[in-house]
Amino acid sequence: MNGLSIKLAIVPIVTMLCICKAITNLHPVILVPGSGGNQLEARLTTGYKPLNLLCDRWYPLCKDKEGWFRLWFDPSVLLGPFTMCFAQRMMLYYDPDLDDYRNAPGVETRVPEFGSTEPLLYLDPNLKHFTAYMAPLVESLEEIGYVSGENLFGAPYDFRYGLAAEGHPSHVGSKFLQDLKDLIEKASASNGEKPVILLSHSLGGLYVLQLLNRNSPSWLRRFIKHFVALSAPWGGTVQEMLTFASGSSFGVPLVNPLLVRGEQRSSESNLWLMPSPKLFDPGKVLVITPNEAYSAHDIPQFLNDIGFPEGVIPYKSRILPLTEALTAPNVSVTCIIGTGVKTPETLFYGKAGFDEEPEVVYGDGDGTVNLVSLLALESICGADNKSQPLKVIRISGISHTSILEDNVALGEIVGEISSINSHAEVQFA
Numbered sequence: 001m002n003g004l005s006i007k008l009a010i011v012p013i014v015t016m017l018c019i020c021k022a023i024t025n026l027h028p029v030i031l032v033p034g035s036g037g038n039q040l041e042a043r044l045t046t047g048y049k050p051l052n053l054l055c056d057r058w059y060p061l062c063k064d065k066e067g068w069f070r071l072w073f074d075p076s077v078l079l080g081p082f083t084m085c086f087a088q089r090m091m092l093y094y095d096p097d098l099d100d101y102r103n104a105p106g107v108e109t110r111v112p113e114f115g116s117t118e119p120l121l122y123l124d125p126n127l128k129h130f131t132a133y134m135a136p137l138v139e140s141l142e143e144i145g146y147v148s149g150e151n152l153f154g155a156p157y158d159f160r161y162g163l164a165a166e167g168h169p170s171h172v173g174s175k176f177l178q179d180l181k182d183l184i185e186k187a188s189a190s191n192g193e194k195p196v197i198l199l200s201h202s203l204g205g206l207y208v209l210q211l212l213n214r215n216s217p218s219w220l221r222r223f224i225k226h227f228v229a230l231s232a233p234w235g236g237t238v239q240e241m242l243t244f245a246s247g248s249s250f251g252v253p254l255v256n257p258l259l260v261r262g263e264q265r266s267s268e269s270n271l272w273l274m275p276s277p278k279l280f281d282p283g284k285v286l287v288i289t290p291n292e293a294y295s296a297h298d299i300p301q302f303l304n305d306i307g308f309p310e311g312v313i314p315y316k317s318r319i320l321p322l323t324e325a326l327t328a329p330n331v332s333v334t335c336i337i338g339t340g341v342k343t344p345e346t347l348f349y350g351k352a353g354f355d356e357e358p359e360v361v362y363g364d365g366d367g368t369v370n371l372v373s374l375l376a377l378e379s380i381c382g383a384d385n386k387s388q389p390l391k392v393i394r395i396s397g398i399s400h401t402s403i404l405e406d407n408v409a410l411g412e413i414v415g416e417i418s419s420i421n422s423h424a425e426v427q428f429a
């Protein structure tokens with residue numbers, strides 16, 4: 001008998017075991033995507049003032065009966081003139097009277113299908129091959145018995161918005177945290193009262209940490225089994241300073257970064273991802289120009305000098321105190337990160353100023369997030385801390401986004417979820 005026929009004989013038994021396990025054993029998993037990691041829909045109202053004829057209300061042609069269309073992601077944004085319409089519609093505004101952010105005038109937005117994994121599988125369901133996001137991860141989880149809608153859920157959100165320090169309103173971000181809390185309770189209730197595993201990517205991890213920090217230890221014990229954070233930028237990234245200074249073409253060479261720079265600067269969550277002075281050393285210069293040198297402690301001056309003074313007040317009052325209060329989640333955590341990928345660490349700008357792309361010196365990280373930021377929880381809690389169980393899995397050569405599609409990385413993630421499922425119920429006994 002050869003190996004193949006043995007495998008064939010075993011398959012039905014293994015499948016049966018998996019099905020039993022799905023019914024009796026698995027802790028529900030909730031996926032929380034990163035920035036740009038789920039679809040976002042928009043509708044234009046009478047208050048909308050198009051930039052030009054091209055951006056008028058006819059565009060895009062495909063809308064539903066109530067006028068809703070997919071704002072993110074739609075491939076037409078890659079074409080110059082439409083990039084401008086997109087940027088205008090995606091733009092956020094900080095309103096000093098409200099002390100909060102809001103949408104562009106005449107633009108309503110919504111996140112489709114909260115609770116479902118559907119809006120985070122593909123950013124554009126018509127272009128599955130090019131825009132797959134969490135689809136490979138969801139397939140891998142299904143292989144160990146997870147079933148979307150039963151014990152596997154998605155928590156998409158409006159990733160342009162962020163959260164603010166205590167005492168400052170953040171209407172959209174706080175609503176998301178409440179929806180996520182409700183989803184956790186519902187997922188637990190429909191799965192035999194089992195506590196939930198939260199599985200985030202990138203920015204999603206910062207939201208989850210805030211949710212954990214803002215709920216009582218007794219609620220956490222009751223509802224959270226484990227928090228698995230993939231590629232979380234706990235302390236921001238130097239890449240974000242590049243985005244604010246010169247714009248970022250979302251990795252698409254066709255897009256002129258200057259066309260989207262204004263929109264990217266306006267995003268509250270981008271401001272949240274500026275390198276945190278809590279983690280980046282004051283002596284460590286991150287951006288150098290012919291006249292100035294900026295560390296993570298000089299972000300307000302930097303925002304001013306790049307021509308974005310509007311960002312200074314919300315950064316100082318809302319973001320800085322939030323990132324300085326970075327605290328342990330007080331639930332069991334696994335951080336899974338990529339390392340050994342060249343990641344922007346110092347930016348050198350010449351006489352031409354911030355409109356020109358800088359010379360970049362690279363350091364260690366996952367290509368987007370610097371290692372010091374990926375490892376921030378470890379540096380805050382200390383390794384082997386009995387009161388804060390924390391495990392870090394490093395995967396060499398895996399980038400910020402390839403962690404969601406590479407087979408080795410997916411194997412590590414799913415292995416970790418399986419192992420969490422086989423741990424005993426009581427953790428803090």
Ligand SMILES: *[C@@H]1O[C@H](CO)[C@@H](O)[C@H](O)[C@H]1NC(C)=O
Nearest residue numbers: 216217218220221330331428
């Ligand atoms: C962490 O949780 C434990 C109970 O699980 C609680 O006694 C402790 O006060 C919590 N720590 C913080 C900082 O909230």
Ligand SMILES: *[C@@H]1O[C@H](CO)[C@@H](O)[C@H](O)[C@H]1NC(C)=O
Nearest residue numbers: 328330380381382385387388
């Ligand atoms: C352990 O982690 C807690 C946060 O949960 C922190 O307050 C404490 O200082 C840490 N202890 C050590 C020895 O690092």
